[in-house]
Amino acid sequence: MNKGLLIVVSAPSGCGKGTILSEILKEDGYYYSVSATTRNPREGEVDGVNYHFISKEEFQKRISENGMLEYAQYCGNYYGTPKKEVDEMRSKGRDVILEIEVQGAMKVKKLCPDAVFIFIAPPSVAELERRLRKRGTETDEVIAQRVAEAEGEISHAGEYDYVIVNGALEDAIEDFKTVVRAEKLRADRSEY
């Protein structure tokens, strides 16, 4: 059996990444890597689904045992990708999806050069802003901040392998599947 792919996906907030991934995960053969964190669960969050909620001691122990593929500290809490789960699923032939932000993705790129890096982009920054406004849940200030963050993230798009522009959702989903199928045909993954 061929080893599954490691697919790293990043996108600015508001690009429809969540919708695309939830559609992709309905297909067979994918596995969504659940991150570990030391922060407390929020209401409605389920351990093992939204995150693996673990203690700071446990997290640090895993770091020292080289058990985290990548990790970062944010607001005094650790967030990271448990390595064992990723390796096990890949060796079972499952294509593992890591949904992480740009800095984490770049760390994984150094550690796993055979991973596939997909950046999901909005058709334009103006369109992203329009979509964020349409939600009607955020203040102007928060929207301005999100847009600025998005511009920062988009400036790293060229460091990914693929850029999928989410103009129409069905096309973006098809693009995602196309990239995965094509990557399995790459000569360096081939038995030839």
Next chain:
Amino acid sequence: MNKGLLIVVSAPSGCGKGTILSEILKEDGYYYSVSATTRNPREGEVDGVNYHFISKEEFQKRISENGMLEYAQYCGNYYGTPKKEVDEMRSKGRDVILEIEVQGAMKVKKLCPDAVFIFIAPPSVAELERRLRKRGTETDEVIAQRVAEAEGEISHAGEYDYVIVNGALEDAIEDFKTVVRAEKLRADRSEY
């Protein structure tokens, strides 16, 4: 408009490359690059379809004017890829298919690092031999020679970007289209 891809395709004889390409060329947006040669047309061959049949003087003139993307001499005749046609079609957004053997492909790889290299392989050498025998048109000696040539070509498959194993024709055609669509999503061809 985005520049079209340059798609270089090689395959051992008997792998179904011709059938795959004729199906692909039924789709819009592709252009099949016709080679130039100094050999005489064989019965039924049409100038501009099978080859551009040109004189040795004309061919040498084009070489001196840097008008050949790659060329080779074989049995005293020149064979090559006219550059102008390839460039013109790509700038019109057409995806240009070059069907050339391994040595020519490796020359193009050095000159056009943005080209996409696809190797079409048989499911196995044994299966290739079976297919060649099934045709019933070749002697044992010719078949043995073809198989030996195929093994030599297959040893270069890893130097291509993609290997498409032609087990079932429909799958191989779909694989080809998948590779082309995915390549258009690559970050280095993206406007991001």
